[in-house]
Amino acid sequence: MTAGAAPHLAHRAKRRRDVVTPEGIALPFTVASRGARAGALLLDLTLMFVTSIVVTLALIWIAGGLFEAIGGSGETSGAVEFIAVFWTLFWFLLWNGYFMIMEMGPRGATFGKRATGIRVASREGGRLTPEAVVARNLLRDIELFLPIVFLMSAPSGETGAAGIAAAAWFLVFLLFPFFNRDALRAGDLIAGTWVVEAPRAALAETLSTEGAAREGASALTGAEYRFGEAELSIYGEYELQTLERVLRDGRPEALESVHQAICRKIGWNPGNGDERAFLEAFYAQLRARLESDMRFGKRKADKFS
């Protein structure tokens, strides 16, 4: 688990942008990955598709019931007409209004975006205005539906050279997010918006108030772990935070292998059975040392620096 985390974090760092709030705090935003956005779009389209099918079937059923009840006489036509009007307007509102109304809400995200943990935000850090939401959703036609239509019809040759040219041109809009750093689509461009990750992290327990970090000694064996200057100067912040993840995950095999790796590095004799207490103590003391250095403006990013 820990081995896979490093490239993942490096990749996230590439998508990180700082927006300075009016309080002067650089608030980090992570630009949503193109995969998450495509997934959100697929979820939304599926949802809309299923909703329209269900509503259409329900209306057909109601209309059929009306015909049976009155036998198709003149009186039903008013009701049937109402159903037809309702269906047409419903269809228009669903396919044009769903994205707009959802993104105007307090979460700034459709159901699909919520499921993938992303939201729409204003690019320059101001508030997300309704105009911007409308603007970014008006271009969906030329970014999604028209390119697909042209891509399906162009290879058949029926539309000729003009069809191929149109398909190539629309492809520019379909692939727009792949050609800029912030993964903006054409709608984001004209609305001044972007799509960012909206993490919802829960507050974890404090590690230094538990176990050997607090007592200074193992509850299991009573052994007291004290690390010296040389032992604590090997690792940096990156290793500390990796160790934090291992402790929070608490998987025994990971604890064991990390315990062995640390003992090898600092030249201790790895024992058995008391890995957690050892790691907790090592974590607390390493963090105390790195944080006190930090207060004096000395930072150590990782074991190589």
Added chain:
Amino acid sequence: MKAPILKTLFGKAEVASPPDIEAAALRSDRFRLEREHDWRRLEDIVGRMEKGRLRGLSDDDVLALPALYRTAASSLAVARETSLDAATLEYLDSLVQRAWFQVYGPRHGFVAWLRGFLGGGLSRAIRAIWLDICIALAVMVAGTITGWLLVAQDREWYYAFVPVQFADTRVPGASREVLLESLQVEKDAQGMSTFAAFLFSNNAGVSILAFALGFAFGIPSLMLLVHNMAILGAMLWLYADAGLTLEFAAWLSVHGTTELFAILLAGAAGMHIGRSMAFPGNRSILAAAAESGRRGAQVMVGVVLMLVAAALLEAFPRQLLGTEGRLIIGCVMLLFWLAYFFAFGQERKA
């Protein structure tokens, strides 16, 4: 491992008592434990705002929100410089971001926005793109004249402009009676509301496309306007030739003044974006695109509303009224739109 799960399911109200602050071995953890209570309160308020449950918030909570947000933001700034606890930093990042979206989020809801929009926002946006409207209008007039002149010179052009299945009886050489028949008044309103709904969703879809194409293509979308207006010019010639100019104009104007105006605005809005990206002036291209895009979006919302009116006019008065009635409604609608867009909602000058 089962006990904690049950505890979170059933014992949510009972908050775990925070660990003894003095017991924390690390200074950064003591810092966190001292402020944790405020953070959790902020998280609770923000969570409720995100769910749209504003009524559940007490006055105290609403008043406390900005202060709690600033506390959390300053905690984040301090924690970044003093703490290496990745979990806490991640939590604070996400909490401050969520709170920021709520504190600096939209101040008013959809209804309040709509009121401001109809009460002047739309008119201002339309006045701001006056140059593009003039260009699109010139293009449309030129298209109509071109269609007229070409067909007047050579009747074969008529078939080039007007789709054949669309114009079954309305062809050059058709008698006056046949043409008059096509402008006939319907007897009753049966089926008309379905027709109106269809017209609306069709036309609105087309105008959204016209807007998007205006951005995507620029000049070619002007050609599209020319082509469509050429059809109009050709048909105008056809009816004028049979001495039915007034009847045709009435038939067209009842909804046409609204619908053509809407199409004009949609084309102009799209062109506005393309033009401001080509000539951004002192702004960056991205800033220019964003500014004009938002203005264009306002115009487009107005266009959709106009098309609702146009569809209703096309389905009912056009099919049910005579020539004078149609002309009067058409002119009144045109005057109404002009007055609303160009005279209403002026910015107050200080």
